[in-house]
Amino acid sequence: MPKTGHIALAGVPxxxxxxxxxxxxxxxxxxxSPxxxxxxxxxVGLRTTKDTQFIFHxxxxxxxxxxxxxxxMRHAALQQLARSNAIVYLHPAPAGQAPPFETLAGLEAPPTAPVLTVYTKADLVPPADRAALGADAQLISSETGEGIPDLLTRLEGLLPEGEFEFDPEDIGTQPLRFFVVEYLREAAFQELEDEVPYAFTAEVEEFRENSSPVYIRVTLLVERESQKGIIIGQGGRTIKAIGSHARTRLEALLGSPVYLDCWVKVLPNWRRNAASLARLGFPDDPSAA
Ligand SMILES: Nc1nc2c(ncn2[C@@H]2O[C@H](COP(=O)(O)OP(=O)(O)OP(=O)(O)O)[C@@H](O)[C@H]2O)c(=O)[nH]1
Ligand SMILES: [Mg+2]
Structure with missing residues (x-):
């Protein structure tokens, strides 16, 4: 019988x-982003082997x-924690011993799923300093790949038996529109400073997957009029860099050329507006006032 299950990757930012x-x-x-x-x-990311499908969140x-x-954001994270078969609790190795997960997560009780504490950024810690994390601390590095095969073996042991939910060839489950916005946001974090990348998001207006190149029209959204000029940059330099970064990532994901048509608009104070957040795909938190 194959094994499959949902694994949450959790921790502070x-x-x-x-x-x-x-x-x-x-x-x-x-x-x-740094x-x-x-x-x-x-x-959501998938990893499928002959008899195991890991569904990572x-x-x-x-x-x-x-x-x-x-x-x-917190609501979405807690919701997925409650639905997962296992939780990987990530704490940076350079920061020393990890506090208990429920303390850090501000939970009243420990989650029902098993929690594996894993120390990240192991490549930044000299071997002599590792002992401070405890004898059986599990360290990984996404830079060098250290500890990742080991982590997968431990996780496999926690997954229940079940048929695969997704095609073994798939690496993700979310629509391309989601990744269009994500890669634009990644570029914004790279190109912009201070509050601007936080006030930035995007919305896909049109998506012609059957045209060549694939045509995608997006609106880049900021919260204030003064941020519009910052997004565009001198002679359009910044908006060009943002679009080009996102386009490169999308082309890698799609395996075909993309034309990304970017426009800028103000959506006043969208991060504090329930209707705007709903429109941008943030699930409502019914427990919040
Ligand atoms: N040296 C080193 N840097 C790492 C490693 N993993 C992540 N980083 C860096 O740490 C920073 C944050 O990485 P992210 O993966 O974006 O962290 P995150 O936990 O997803 O952050 P949020 O989405 O903001 O909560 C980036 O600059 C990464 O390049 C690692 O194994 N080694
Ligand atoms: Mg992240």
Missing amino acids: NVGKSSLLNALVGEHLAIV KPQATRLPT DLPGLLEPRYMMQAR
């Missing part, structure tokens, strides 16, 4: 959850929300 997802899947599927809170909605970093979008 910037610990390397998305980098690990990509290392597990073998493609740059999830967006990565800036925290890059992931806003879970990204790269979650938004767990934090104490300060505004509505962060509350929605």
Whole structure:
């Protein structure tokens, strides 16, 4: 009987959850940034072997929300934690011993699924300093691949028997439109500073998959009029860089040429607006006031 199940990659922002997802899947599927809170909605990645299908969920970093979008991010993360067969709790090795997961996640009780504590960024810790993490600490590096085969073996032991949910050839489950927005956001994190990448998102307006090149029209959204000029940049330099980064990633994912048509618009204060957040795909949190 084959094995399959859902595995959550969880932890505070910037610990390397998305980098690990990509290392597990073998493609740059999830967006990565040195800036925290890059992931806003879970990204699903698949890894299928002859008799096991791992369904990984790269979650938004767990934090104490300060505004509505962060509350929605936390809600999406907690919802997936509750639905997972196993939780990989990621903590950066350079930061020393990990606090208990429920403390860090602000949970009242430990989750029902088993929690594996895994130390990330092992390549940044000299061997002599590893002992401080405890004798049986599990270390991984998404940079070097260290510890990843071991992690997969442990996870396989936690998955229930069941038929595969997805095609063994698939690496993801979400529509291409999702990745269009994600790669534009990744570029925004790379090209923009301070609050601007946080106030940035995008919406796909038109998607012609059967045209050649594939035609995608997107609106880049910011919160204030003053941010529009920043997104465009001098002589259109910034918007060009954002579009080109996203296009390269999409072409790799699709395996065919893409024409990305980018426009900029203001959606005032969208991160604090329930209707805007719903329109942008953030699940509503019915428990929130
Ligand atoms: N040296 C090193 N850097 C890493 C490793 N894994 C991740 N990083 C870096 O750590 C930063 C954050 O990585 P992400 O994968 O985006 O972290 P995340 O946990 O998904 O962050 P959020 O989505 O913001 O919660 C990036 O600059 C990565 O390149 C690793 O194994 N080694
Ligand atoms: Mg991430």
